[in-house]
Amino acid sequence: MKTNVSVYFLLFFLCFSVTHAQHSREKPKDTLQTLLEKVNEDILKYQYQQAVDKAYDLVTLAKEKENNLYVSRAYHSLGHIYSDTKDLARARQNYTFGLEYAEKTGNDSIILTSYNNLGNALSENPAFRDEGISYYNKAIKLAKELNMKEELIAPTTNIGWTYLDANQYDKAFPYLDRALELMLDEVQENDSRYNSWLSQMYMLHGRYYAHKKAFDSAHVYYDKSLQLAEKDSLYITAAEAYKYYAGFLEKEGDYQGAFNAQRKFTEFNDLIFENEKVREMEIADAKFKLSEYEKDLEIAQREQSLKDELIDRSKEKVIIMVISSVVLVFILVFLFKINRDRRNLISELQKKNKQYKSARDQAENLSRMKTRFFSTVSHEIRTPLYGVIGLTSLLLEDKRLKKHKTDLKSLKFSADYLLALINDVLQMNKMESNEVKLESVSFNIRELLSSIVNSFEFTRVQNKNEINLDIDDQIPSYLIGDSVRLSQVLMNLVGNAMKFTERGLIKISINHLEENTDSAKIHFVIEDNGPGIPESKKKIIFEEFSQLENSNYNYQGTGLGLPIVKKLLKLFGSKIKLDTKEGEGSSFSFTIDFGIDHTKAEVPVIEDDLDQLALHGKKRILIVDDNRINQVVTKRILEKKDFECEVAGDGTTAIEMVRESNYDLVLMDVNMPGISGLEATSEIRTFNKHLPIVALTAVEVEEIREEIQSAGMSDIIIKPYDVQQFYQIIYKNLSMSAIPENV
Numbered sequence: 001m002k003t004n005v006s007v008y009f010l011l012f013f014l015c016f017s018v019t020h021a022q023h024s025r026e027k028p029k030d031t032l033q034t035l036l037e038k039v040n041e042d043i044l045k046y047q048y049q050q051a052v053d054k055a056y057d058l059v060t061l062a063k064e065k066e067n068n069l070y071v072s073r074a075y076h077s078l079g080h081i082y083s084d085t086k087d088l089a090r091a092r093q094n095y096t097f098g099l100e101y102a103e104k105t106g107n108d109s110i111i112l113t114s115y116n117n118l119g120n121a122l123s124e125n126p127a128f129r130d131e132g133i134s135y136y137n138k139a140i141k142l143a144k145e146l147n148m149k150e151e152l153i154a155p156t157t158n159i160g161w162t163y164l165d166a167n168q169y170d171k172a173f174p175y176l177d178r179a180l181e182l183m184l185d186e187v188q189e190n191d192s193r194y195n196s197w198l199s200q201m202y203m204l205h206g207r208y209y210a211h212k213k214a215f216d217s218a219h220v221y222y223d224k225s226l227q228l229a230e231k232d233s234l235y236i237t238a239a240e241a242y243k244y245y246a247g248f249l250e251k252e253g254d255y256q257g258a259f260n261a262q263r264k265f266t267e268f269n270d271l272i273f274e275n276e277k278v279r280e281m282e283i284a285d286a287k288f289k290l291s292e293y294e295k296d297l298e299i300a301q302r303e304q305s306l307k308d309e310l311i312d313r314s315k316e317k318v319i320i321m322v323i324s325s326v327v328l329v330f331i332l333v334f335l336f337k338i339n340r341d342r343r344n345l346i347s348e349l350q351k352k353n354k355q356y357k358s359a360r361d362q363a364e365n366l367s368r369m370k371t372r373f374f375s376t377v378s379h380e381i382r383t384p385l386y387g388v389i390g391l392t393s394l395l396l397e398d399k400r401l402k403k404h405k406t407d408l409k410s411l412k413f414s415a416d417y418l419l420a421l422i423n424d425v426l427q428m429n430k431m432e433s434n435e436v437k438l439e440s441v442s443f444n445i446r447e448l449l450s451s452i453v454n455s456f457e458f459t460r461v462q463n464k465n466e467i468n469l470d471i472d473d474q475i476p477s478y479l480i481g482d483s484v485r486l487s488q489v490l491m492n493l494v495g496n497a498m499k500f501t502e503r504g505l506i507k508i509s510i511n512h513l514e515e516n517t518d519s520a521k522i523h524f525v526i527e528d529n530g531p532g533i534p535e536s537k538k539k540i541i542f543e544e545f546s547q548l549e550n551s552n553y554n555y556q557g558t559g560l561g562l563p564i565v566k567k568l569l570k571l572f573g574s575k576i577k578l579d580t581k582e583g584e585g586s587s588f589s590f591t592i593d594f595g596i597d598h599t600k601a602e603v604p605v606i607e608d609d610l611d612q613l614a615l616h617g618k619k620r621i622l623i624v625d626d627n628r629i630n631q632v633v634t635k636r637i638l639e640k641k642d643f644e645c646e647v648a649g650d651g652t653t654a655i656e657m658v659r660e661s662n663y664d665l666v667l668m669d670v671n672m673p674g675i676s677g678l679e680a681t682s683e684i685r686t687f688n689k690h691l692p693i694v695a696l697t698a699v700e701v702e703e704i705r706e707e708i709q710s711a712g713m714s715d716i717i718i719k720p721y722d723v724q725q726f727y728q729i730i731y732k733n734l735s736m737s738a739i740p741e742n743v
Contacts, residue, residue, distance in 0.1 A: 032062055032070040039077045048081050049362055055081070072101035072110055079117055085365060092121040092128075108146055115139035116155050123162045133159055153182045157201065164204060169211050176204050196237055199228035203241040210248040218248055239268035250628045259629065266384055307342050314338060389720040391633055397640065438571050442597040443483035445522075446471060449510065452490050454724075456498055464503045467494075474512040476520060480595030485568050492565045493526040493588050501530035504585075519593050527587035533580040619734060620644045620662065624654040624677065625669040625696065630719075634667060634696075637723060638730075651675030655683050663691065665734055668713065670697040670704065678711040685712040692733040 035058045042051035055077045062070035075098035082090040099114035115138045123132030139155035160175030180201050202225035209218035222245045229238035246261035314335060321327040388411075395401055396408050453469055460467055490508075497506045506528045513521040533541065541562050562576075565588075569576055572592045580586035621643050625631050628649075635645045646663075648654040652675050658666065666684075670677040681693050695708045698719045708716055715733055717726060 032058065032065070032067060035061065036070060036073055036077070039074070043077065043080060043084075048085060049359070051081055052078065052362065068101045068104040069107060069110065072098045072105060072114065074098075075101065076113065076117060079121065083121060087365065088121055088124055092118065095121050108142065108148075109151075112139050112142050112146075112148075112151050115142065116158065119155065119158060123158065126166070129162060129166065133162060136162075149182060149185070153179055153197075156182065157204075161204060164207060169208055172204075173208055176201070176208060180205065195228045195232045196234050199225045199232075199234060199237045199241065201225075202228070203237070203244065206241075206248070207244050210244070210251070215252055222248065235268050235271045239265055242268060255628065262384060262629075303345060307338070307345055311338060311342070393637070393723045438482040438485060440480055440595065441483060442478050442480055442600060444477055445475060445479050445510070446477065448483055448487060449490070449508065451725075452487060452494060453508070455491070456494060459495075459498050463498060463501065465498060465501055466505045468505060468507045470508065471510045472512040474515075475510060475522060476515075476596050478597035478600040479520065479522075480597050481592070482572075485571065486592070489565050489568050489590075490524070490526070492562065496562065496588075497526055497528040497530065497586070501528045501585075504529045513591065515596075517596075519595055521591060521593050523589065523591045525587060525589040527585060529585040532582040532584050532586055533578070534582050618642065618644050619664040620646070621730075622646050622648060622654065622657060622661075622663045622666045624648045624651065624666060624672075624680065626650055626672045627669075630669070630696075637726065641727065651677060651680030651683075654680050658684050658688060658691065665730065666691060666693045667696055667717075668693050670695050670708070678707055678713075681711040681713050692736070694729060694733055 035054060039051050039054045039058060042048070042054065055074050058074040058077075059071055062068075062074060075094045079091045079094035079098060082088070082094060095114065095118040099111070099118055102110040102114040105111075115135045119132045119135035119139065121132070122128040122135065136155040136159045140152060143149075143151040143155070156175050157179040160172045160179060163169070163172035163175070183197060183201060202221045206218050206221035206225060209215075209221060222241065225241045226238065226245065228234070229241055242261050242265035246258045246265060249255075249258035249261055314331070318328075318331050318335075321331055392408055392411050396405065401408065449469060449471060453467055456467065459465075494506065494508065506526070509525040509527075511523040511525070513523050515521070566576055569590055569592075574590045574592050577589045578586065579589070621638055623631055623634050623638075623645055625634065625647070626649055631647050631649075635647060638645050646657065646661075648657055651672055654666070654668070655675075657663075668677040668681055672680075675683075677695065677697075681695075684691065684693065692714045693712065694715045694717055695704075695713045696717050696719055697704060697708075705716070715729055717729055
């Protein structure tokens with residue numbers, strides 16, 4: 001946010017000054033100026049591949065004409081592109097080149113812009129923060145020398161913002177106060193072009209006064225910021241302002257206001273997400289261009305092969321015609337031409353190879369950006385969903401709200417559906433990026449299948465269906481494989497059968513085909529007596545986003561379930577088989593080879609006994625979470641089972657509370673400001689090796705499982721969670737810690 005505001009602010013005044021200078025001093029450089037304008041148009045449309053190509057063309061052409069001004073501008077455009085795509089190392093490099101050529105021009109405006117841009121690229125990294133501030137100060141000094149008050153605003157704001165992000169509030173305030181004073185002096189009243197800058201400036205003041213607990217002042221500045229942002233539909237500015245405003249209201253104790261602000265933040269974030277679809281289109285465009293480069297390379301290789309073949313034939317002709325000196329001269333000339341063409345072709349091939357490599361690097365970078373974006377979005381959406389699902393589950397158990405039970409069930413169903421949608425989209429994105437890898441862990445196949453059947457109990461009752469689970473007795477209790485991916489396959493197939501079947505039977509059959517010493521081949525069949533699938537639709541149901549017409553309007557779905565099943569089974573080395581007849585039902589089947597875990601045997605203690613052992617006496621649980629709403633939800637869920645709960649808002653407090661008190665279990669949020677949950681757990685393990693510590697996280701479990709285990713955590717709960725599943729994990733960890741070592 002800081003970089004964009006500063007760059008656009010300076011570019012506004014820079015464009016004015018440069019245009020004026022061109023009209024007053026010289027004729028515009030039409031070719032260079034036109035190319036620069038095309039670069040800037042591509043940047044505004046997020047067409048970064050085209051913008052990079054044109055920017056490098058501008059660098060080459062400007063250097064040929066020895067026009068240092070346009071060389072500097074081209075490098076600034078490249079720095080802007082790489083800053084937008086979070087490639088800060090390349091952004092710093094190009095801004096440095098831009099400054100070098102700007103100093104050669106002696107143009108004060110472009111030099112001032114260079115100082116500020118380089119300061120932005122450096123200050124984003126804490127390791128280069130001081131160096132970045134030094135460039136801001138150079139920009140301020142130059143602006144003062146030139147008596148250019150407008151150009152003082154951006155670097156002054158950026159220094160204050162940098163200190164604010166570094167939690168150095170006392171250092172930040174003088175710069176923020178001075179920047180606001182300059183802006184109000186220079187900006188014309190009711191000029192909407194400046195509303196974005198003013199809105200962010202008011203937001204920064206709100207953050208400062210909120211930290212200083214000057215709540216009245218903080219309210220005033222946050223209100224001003226939000227009014228401007230909503231008035232001009234400044235989505236990014238409004239989202240950021242509501243994010244900080246929600247945190248401020250929460251600290252102030254206004255939880256209803258915090259909830260409303262958080263909801264507004266989510267709404268604007270959704271609008272930003274819609275705008276981000278433009279970026280996804282550009283990613284697709286970059287992939288298309290990469291494909292074109294590959295086609296060009298293939299053509300060039302065919303031409304190379306043809307030329308080599310011609311050279312071979314020419315050698316035979318030389319042998320035949322060597323007896324004639326006259327013919328020899330002609331052949332030598334011919335060979336010279338062939339060799340010259342060959343060298344030209346080799347040179348062209350080398351150039352195409354460089355273009356291919358550049359396009360490949362750009363495509364890989366865009367792919368990483370997409371993956372990082374999806375990961376961030378999933379965490380940001382799952383965190384508020386935790387509060388929605390948790391509070392709804394609690395309200396459903398409140399007998400005083402019996403008349404609202406139907407509405408609450410609808411609310412919980414909608415939240416669960418949204419969570420499933422998010423998980424499906426993320427799963428497809430990971431598989432497209434080849435990021436899904438199978439794990440080999442030991443698991444109990446019977447417990448896994450029972451858990452899957454129980455998870456569909458609500459849907460089963462709603463559709464008046466029956467579920468029949470039949471497991472072959474010869475199947476070993478403990479298998480080795482990826483239980484998470486297997487459960488995803490089964491959940492999608494059972495959910496698909498449940499969706500299209502009403503007042504019917506869903507049968508799950510697990511059969512043992514063959515077994516040797518170390519592996520077992522297991523055959524899975526999920527069948528229903530629903531409406532079946534027409535012959536013409538049997539192939540398209542495995543395509544992404546395809547759906548059949550469904551009379552059960554409670555379940556429309558995303559059309560991703562069966563495509564996900566097909567791709568996951570491919571990882572297992574298996575294929576899905578479909579047997580169906582319209583009007584009589586459908587049967588999906590597949591076979592997977594699993595390893596057999598001979599090291600584990602059935603524990604002779606039943607689950608109810610473990611629960612009683614874990615809950616013998618009142619248990620104390622410490623909840624560690626920086627989100628106040630999440631604290632309330634988790635605490636109320638636990639207190640319904642008569643647990644005694646205490647709350648810590650950060651990792652440092654949690655460490656001290658565990659050190660000074662005795663707890664039976666700790667629920668530790670993974671992502672917290674300051675000391676993270678992983679760091680706090682590692683510290684606790686230095687003085688308490690046996691206390692169960694269960695991770696709470698909204699991040700995909702595959703992304704963080706190794707870090708959680710390395711930190712010494714005992715188990716993982718993914719937010720938002722099912723309440724019954726939440727209790728089961730709590731009971732399991734309390735029971736395991738309560739069982740004596742000799743059991």
